[in-house]
Amino acid sequence: MIDWKRIKVLQDEIGKDDFPDIVEIxxxxxxxxxQSIGGAPDLETLGDTLHALKGSALNLGxxxxxxxCQQGELxxxxxxxxxxSLAPILQCYAQSKDIFLAGIVNAKCP
Known part of the structure; x- marks a missing residue:
């Protein structure tokens, strides 16, 4: 669910001191x-929105x-x-965020 190797690479690239700022952003x-797509998404821009989410997600593992997101984008x-179907996408984000933040807090990130 989380690519911890990607996170380690990102930490090395930007520095551990600046990493929390990147996570917060x-x-x-x-x-x-x-939140914007969870209610009533704009179907005309949904593909673009999912594309943007995919890029952000890949950057942070x-x-x-x-x-x-890619499946929905396609x-x-x-x-x-x-x-x-947005429900699985939204649920996966919530689960991923919880695992990621717990891993960062508990120093599970390599």
Missing amino acids: FVEEVDEII FSAFADL RAADGGAQDV
């Missing part, structure tokens, strides 16, 4: 997007969440935005 931005691109 990521969580704030993704939480805001999640949320691999399972990124995979679900379905929307094929004209099936109305068929994208």
Whole structure:
């Protein structure tokens, strides 16, 4: 669900002191997007929104969440935005965020 190796690479790239700032920005931005699509998503922009979420997720190692976003993005691109099931995407993000934050707090990140 979480690519801890990617997180280690990111920490090395930006430095451990600045990493919490990146995490805070990521969580704030993704939480805001999640809230916007959780109610009544704009089907015309859903593919673009899922694409943006996928990119953010990959940058911070949320691999399972990124995979679900990509599946939804592709379905929307094929004209099936109305068929994208957001519940599994939203649930995966919530679970991934909990695991990630617990791992960071408990120093499980390598």
